[in-house]
Amino acid sequence: MATEILTYDDLRGSSGRRAFFRPQRYDALEIFSSPQPLVEIGANAWRMNDISLSGIAVTSKDVDEADLAVGQSLPVSIRQSGIALFEGRATIKRIEPSGFGSKLALRFDDSFVDIAGLRKKDAQARMR
Numbered sequence: 001m002a003t004e005i006l007t008y009d010d011l012r013g014s015s016g017r018r019a020f021f022r023p024q025r026y027d028a029l030e031i032f033s034s035p036q037p038l039v040e041i042g043a044n045a046w047r048m049n050d051i052s053l054s055g056i057a058v059t060s061k062d063v064d065e066a067d068l069a070v071g072q073s074l075p076v077s078i079r080q081s082g083i084a085l086f087e088g089r090a091t092i093k094r095i096e097p098s099g100f101g102s103k104l105a106l107r108f109d110d111s112f113v114d115i116a117g118l119r120k121k122d123a124q125a126r127m128r
Contacts, residue, residue: 023053026115032122037085040077041104048078049103053112056090061101068095068102073109078118080125085118 028036028048039046039058046058056076070092078086090106097103 025050025052025057031115031119033126035080035126037078037080037122040075040079041090041106042074046104047100051113051115051118053115055093055105055107056113057103057105059098059100059103063102065095065097065102068092068104070095074106076106076108080122081128083121083125083128085121085125086113 027050031051032048036048039048039056041058044060044063046060046063049057049059051057056078073089073091076086076088076090077084088111089109091109092104093107094105095102
């Protein structure tokens with residue numbers, strides 16, 4: 001029995017709320033040179049694990065998880081040498097302990113991150 005080959009337009013996928021696309025995640029160590037940018041969430045500094053167009057994962061051993069809640073929206077700033085590479089708001093989607101302290105997964109509320117633009121701004125900030 002021969003298998004029918006479908007074109008992209010003929011493929012059936014999910015629709016509505018069942019459709020899901022997860023943007024590629026970029027490991028912070030792969031896209032940023034040393035030193036790594038600092039991520040400020042609220043009044044605390046975090047280390048970036050990875051970033052995508054729509055979210056970020058960060059860790060800190062100095063922040064108390066009790067002060068944070070899933071669903072909480074906070075100001076987020078990614079900074080290099082005191083210069084803002086990105087500023088916006090993000091909602092906490094997950095909080096979990098890790099070997100490196102508290103780990104947060106956040107989704108950006110009102111914007112997307114331009115990864116290429118972020119890398120360019122990072123390089124310019126490090127040259128100053």
